[in-house]
Structure formats: structure tokens, C-alpha cells
Amino acid sequence: xxxxxxxxxxxxxxxxxxxxxxxxxxxxxxxxxxxxxxxxxxxxxxxxxxxxxxxxxxxxxxxxxxxxxxxxxxxxxxxxxxxxxxxxxxxxxxxxxxxxxxxxxxxxxxxxxxxxxxxxxxxxxxxxxxxxxxxxxxxxxxxxxxxxxxxxxxxxxxxxxxxxxxxxxxxxxxxxxxxxxxxxxxxxxxxxxxxxxxxxxxxxxxxxxxxxxxxxxxxxxxxxxxxxxxxxxxxxxxxxxxxxxxxxxxxxxxxxxxxxxxxxxxxxxxxxxxxxxxxxxxxxxxxxxxxxxxxxxxxxxxxxxxxxxxxxxxxxxxxxxxxxxxxxxxxxxxxxxxxxxxxxxxxxxxxxxxxxxxxxxxxxxxxxxxxxxxxxxxxxxxxxxxxxxxxxxxxxxxxxxxxxxxxxxxxxxxxxxxxxxxxxxxxxxxxxxxxxxxxxxxxxxxxxxxxxxxxxxxxxxxxxxxxxxxxxxxxxxxxxxxxxxxxxxxxxxxxxxxxxxxxxxxxxxxxxxxxxxxxxxxx
Numbered sequence: 268x269x270x271x272x273x274x275x276x277x278x279x280x281x282x283x284x285x286x287x288x289x290x291x292x293x294x295x296x297x298x299x300x301x302x303x304x305x306x307x308x309x310x311x312x313x314x315x316x317x318x319x320x321x322x323x324x325x326x327x328x329x330x331x332x333x334x335x336x337x338x339x340x341x342x343x344x345x346x347x348x349x350x351x352x353x354x355x356x357x358x359x360x361x362x363x364x365x366x367x368x369x370x371x372x373x374x375x376x377x378x379x380x381x382x383x384x385x386x387x388x389x390x391x392x393x394x395x396x397x398x399x400x401x402x403x404x405x406x407x408x409x410x411x412x413x414x415x416x417x418x419x420x421x422x423x424x425x426x427x428x429x430x431x432x433x434x435x436x437x438x439x440x441x442x443x444x445x446x447x448x449x450x451x452x453x454x455x456x457x458x459x460x461x462x463x464x465x466x467x468x469x470x471x472x473x474x475x476x477x478x479x480x481x482x483x484x485x486x487x488x489x490x491x492x493x494x495x496x497x498x499x500x501x502x503x504x505x506x507x508x509x510x511x512x513x514x515x516x517x518x519x520x521x522x523x524x525x526x527x528x529x530x531x532x533x534x535x536x537x538x539x540x541x542x543x544x545x546x547x548x549x550x551x552x553x554x555x556x557x558x559x560x561x562x563x564x565x566x567x568x569x570x571x572x573x574x575x576x577x578x579x580x581x582x583x584x585x586x587x588x589x590x591x592x593x594x595x596x597x598x599x600x601x602x603x604x605x606x607x608x609x610x611x612x613x614x615x616x617x618x619x620x621x622x623x624x625x626x627x628x629x630x631x632x633x634x635x636x637x638x639x640x641x642x643x644x645x646x647x648x649x650x651x652x653x654x655x656x657x658x659x660x661x662x663x664x665x666x667x668x669x670x671x672x673x674x675x676x677x678x679x680x681x682x683x684x685x686x687x688x689x690x691x692x693x694x695x696x697x698x699x700x701x702x703x704x705x706x707x708x709x710x711x712x713x714x715x716x717x718x719x720x721x722x723x724x725x726x727x728x729x730x731x732x733x734x735x736x737x738x739x740x741x742x743x744x745x746x747x748x749x750x751x752x753x754x755x756x757x758x759x760x761x762x763x764x765x766x767x768x769x770x771x772x773x774x775x776x777x778x779x780x781x782x783x784x785x786x787x788x789x790x
Contacts, residue, residue, distance in 0.1 A: 268567050269307060274314035276336055280556025284312075287564050302326040310563045312336065313343075321347040332356065332566045334559035337546065340576055349577040356562040356572045359651070360415065361555035362546035367419035369545045370464055370494045371427075373518035377490050378403050378462075380516075382539050401461075404428045409460030411453060411476060412467030412495065413438050413446065414643055420464060421448050432456050435467075436610045437643060439660040457481040462490050468644020469496035471789055472605075477501065482508040489513070494520040494545045506531040509538065520545050576648040592622055592678060593633040595693045595700040598714050598790060599680050600637025602702070603691045605788045606720060611682040611689075613662040614638065618678055620671030631665050634680055677703065708750030708759040714790055719762040721776065721785035725754055729781035733762070736775050742766055757783065 270284050272292045284290045288310075296304065298320060305311060305327045312334040313319065319333060324347040333343060335357040348355050376382055379400035387394050408424045410417050413435035421431045431448040434456055443450045453476060456463060463485075467473040477491070478501040491514065493500050502523055508514040516537040522530060525543060532538045546555075558574070566572050596616075616634055618627050635652040647655060656663055671677050674694040681690040692704035702712040705720065712718075719737075723729050730749070737744060746763035768787045776785045 268309040270310040271308040273317040277556035280560040283560040319343040336555040358555035358558040362551035365548040365551035366545040406461040409456030409463040417466035464492040475501040479504040488515040497523040591695040596634035604641030615681040620676035622676035623667035722783040724781040
């Protein structure tokens with residue numbers, strides 16, 4: 268078998284592969300050159316430089332696996348690879364410690380003005396009074412995102428005798444106690460922290476999670492660090508806060524636009540910037556190269572991938588039956604994950620009818636992956652979803668019933684924390700996924716694009732004003748469903764819309780008399 272390495276890679280990984288396969292290293296290939304070359308290879312190993320487009324995958328007739336030596340897979344057309352049955356693996360833990368250590372290093376440099384003092388002395392100046400710093404001992408560190416890297420940062424900060432506040436919608440109180448941190452809201456972190464660091468994926472929910480409103484309530488002299496993803500902290504709002512003196516300093520390794528040569532950050536002496544170095548250590552590069560090499564060896568020799576980020580290979584006859592339900596629960600998980608306001612302690616998945624007679628474990632895993640992806644991001648895959656749920660103390664209950672009232676088969680997902688519950692039920696009709704219940708309200712929805720889901724009182728002059736609000740803002744409604752209950756009771760309305768709905772418009776809808784809540788769900 269043959270392996271193509273199309274980006275620069277640590278020699279340790281290449282050496283491992285060469286013990287088993289023919290390995291060719293060819294970097295800097297254009298799309299057309301890669302299309303021509305890939306047809307002869309069983310595996311492709313890349314970093315962030317190679318763009319694995321649908322055109323490349325279309326020409327990859329022998330390709331069985333794509334290995335990404337790193338975490339992000341934005342440069343791979345995952346859907347195209349999955350359709351062709353190509354497994355994609357990454358190395359989610361290989362650079363974890365390097366990123367955590369870089370964060371701590373940035374925080375210490377920020378606290379003691381180390382880069383600025385270094386530059387000053389090298390320019391033959393002795394300015395001791397200019398670079399007065401602060402201790403981190405006894406200070407409060409706010410950690411937004413308590414996944415692998417965030418947890419490692421918190422652990423190291425505890426060794427510096429810092430108090431840790433943490434926000435993560437998927438972390439339970441029990442898990443927080445194990446980590447030695449106190450759970451808090453983003454607002455509480457903004458109000459109480461001396462240092463704030465972010466470690467979330469960049470999603471619709473986390474983009475600009477720290478914005479002008481959060482800066483307004485922060486302590487004077489707060490310091491911020493971002494070694495995660497550009498865009499989690501609103502860069503313009505931070506620049507304004509630096510300019511008016513609210514923020515004492517910032518340290519950024521990642522930016523919305525890279526390289527950030529036009530960024531206002533470069534104008535501030537109290538901002539430390541590094542060129543996306545979080546994973547740039549010798550150890551991390553060796554770790555990710557060896558990890559992905561091991562995955563390729565295992566898969567090409569007939570084993571199962573440990574860090575597959577798409578659906579692992581299954582028997583064709585099994586996939587024919589399960590594939591529509593995997594698609595169904597993927598959609599259901601995204602919907603209910605966005606509807607649940609808080610972290611949850613238990614996931615219950617109930618299979619009814621014919622599907623209950625099958626081995627539905629891949630469907631359950633797909634549901635967990637979809638749910639966790641809403642908060643954790645692309646680091647969740649079909650292999651690690653169960654382990655991630657367990658590490659966050661989320662109980663998973665799977666049950667089956669051979670009976671189904673109206674449909675041949677249905678799947679129900681319920682999230683709960685204490686008395687609070689959210690549920691969704693779906694079915695497959697002619698290979699088309701449909702949602703038939705939300706919170707026990709009967710609906711009939713083919714989910715797509717953008718949906719506004721609103722609980723409301725079933726009475727006149729409620730739905731009409733909602734439609735008027737959207738119409739005035741030139742947002743087209745392409746479909747509408749209302750759950751049927753008695754007049755005066757509480758029900759649910761689902762509006763399919765053709766474009767994203769900004770928060771101010773949703774807020775206007777929430778102020779309509781009779782509307783209890785309104786949320787935008789994006790698929």
C-alpha cells in the first residue's frame with residue numbers, strides 16, 4: 268500500500284509509516300496536481316496546508332483514509348469524504364499540552380510585561396519603573412471553555428495559587444469539583460476575573476462571546492488571553508477597551524484574519540501577539556505526526572480508527588438501514604442542543620418500532636456526537652463521543668420498544684437536569700428525516716436551514732404579529748407549523764425562514780404578548 272504525505276511532517280511519523288508502506292513526500296501541490304497524484308494512494312497525510320477538496324476526493328479511487336496531523340479539519344471536505352467511505356482521522360490530544368503551556372506563558376508575560384521589557388533593554392534602555400507588573404498569586408482566572416485544553420490551563424493555574432472561575436455549558440458541578448474550579452456564567456466571569464482566557468471552539472454561540480457588554484462590566488485593569496480561535500473575543504470591542512484604559516493588557520495567539528497585519532492590536536504596547544504558536548513545539552509536532560501515523564497503520568491493516576471524525580466503516584447492508592436514522596439523530600441533536608438553555612445531566616434515547624430491532628449503537632453514538640458538538644465543536648467524533656459524555660458526567664440511557672403508534676419507527680431524545688427537561692422525536696419517511704414532536708407538542712417538520720422555535724399561548728393575534736416582525740425586516744418565511752392544543756393552552760410554533768435572524772429581531776418577537784420564548788435554530 269502507498270501513503271502520500273503532502274505537507275511538512277515530523278520525521279518520526281514518516282519513519283513509522285515507512286516500516287509498513289511505501290511513503291512518498293510531495294509538498295506544495297496545487298489542487299490539479301493533487302487530483303492527478305492521489306489516484307495511486309491508499310492514504311493521505313496532511314497538516315493545514317493541503318486543501319482536500321471534493322474534486323480531490325472525487326479522483327481518489329483507492330483512498331481509504333485521510334490523516335490530519337493536528338485538530339482542525341476545515342481544509343478537508345468531510346462530507347465528500349464520508350460519502351465516498353473515506354475515514355478521516357485527526358490528533359486531538361497531540362498538541363493539547365503545548366496549547367495549555369502557551370496560554371500560561373502568555374498570561375505570565377502579560378502580568379510581568381516580559382516581551383516589552385525585553386525589547387526595551389535590547390534597545391539600550393533601562394526602564395524598570397515603566398514595566399511594573401502584577402502577581403498572579405491569589406488572582407481570579409476566568410476560563411471560558413473547560414475542554415481538554417481549558418482543563419489543563421485550570422490545572423496549571425491552580426499550581427500558581429489562582430482562584431478559578433469556569434464557564435462551560437457541558438460541565439456538571441461534579442466534574443467542576445473534580446477539576447477544582449467554580450462554575451460561573453460568562454457575565455460572572457466578566458465581573459469577577461482579573462485574568463480571562465478562552466478555550467472554546469468557534470461556533471455561532473461562542474463567536475464574540477466576550478463583547479462590548481462584557482467589557483463594560485469587567486474590573487478596571489483586567490487582562491485577556493486568546494490562544495484558542497480568532498473571533499471568540501470581539502477584537503474591535505477589545506481594542507476600544509484597551510484604548511480607554513478599561514483593559515490593562517491582552518495576549519493573542521489567534522486572530523479573525525491571519526496574518527493580522529491590519530489589526531489595531533499591533534498599535535498597542537500592552538498587547539502581546541504571537542503568530543499562532545499554540546501547537547508549535549517540537550513535542551507537539553512529533554506527537555501529532557506519530558498519532559496520525561499510528562491511525563493510518565491501524566486502518567490500512569484492517570483495524571478501527573481511534574480518532575475518526577466521520578462515520579467509521581460499517582457493513583453496506585447495515586449502513587443502508589441505519590444511515591437515514593444517523594442523519595435523523597444528527598439533525599435532532601443539533602436542534603435540541605440549541606434549545607436547551609443549560610448543561611444537562613442525562614441523555615435518554617428511545618427507539619420505537621422496527622428500528623428497535625436493529626443494533627442501534629451507531630445511531631446512539633451519532634446522537635451524542637451531534638449533541639456534544641453544539642458546545643464542544645469539531646473535536647467531537649463518532650469514536651470519542653461516549654468518552655466525552657462520560658468525562659462530563661452526563662448519563663446516557665438507551666431504551667427500545669417494539670411498538671410505535673403512528674409511524675413504522677421513531678427515535679426520541681430527551682435531555683434533563685433535575686426537573687427541567689427538553690425532548691424531541693423524529694422519524695424517517697421515504698429516507699426523509701422528519702421531526703414529529705418537540706417537548707411533547709405534535710408537529711410535522713422537515714428541518715432545514717434556519718428555524719425559529721417559539722413557545723406561545725394558543726390564542727388569536729400571536730402568530731400574526733410574529734410574522735409581521737419578520738416581514739418588516741425582510742426575512743422570508745418559507746414554512747410554518749403549530750403544535751395543536753386547546754385554546755388558551757401553551758403550544759409551539761416553528762417558522763422556517765430563509766436567512767439568519769439577528770438577536771434584536773428575536774428579542775422583538777419575545778416581547779409580543781403571548782410569546783413565551785423564541786429561539787433561532789441553525790442547521
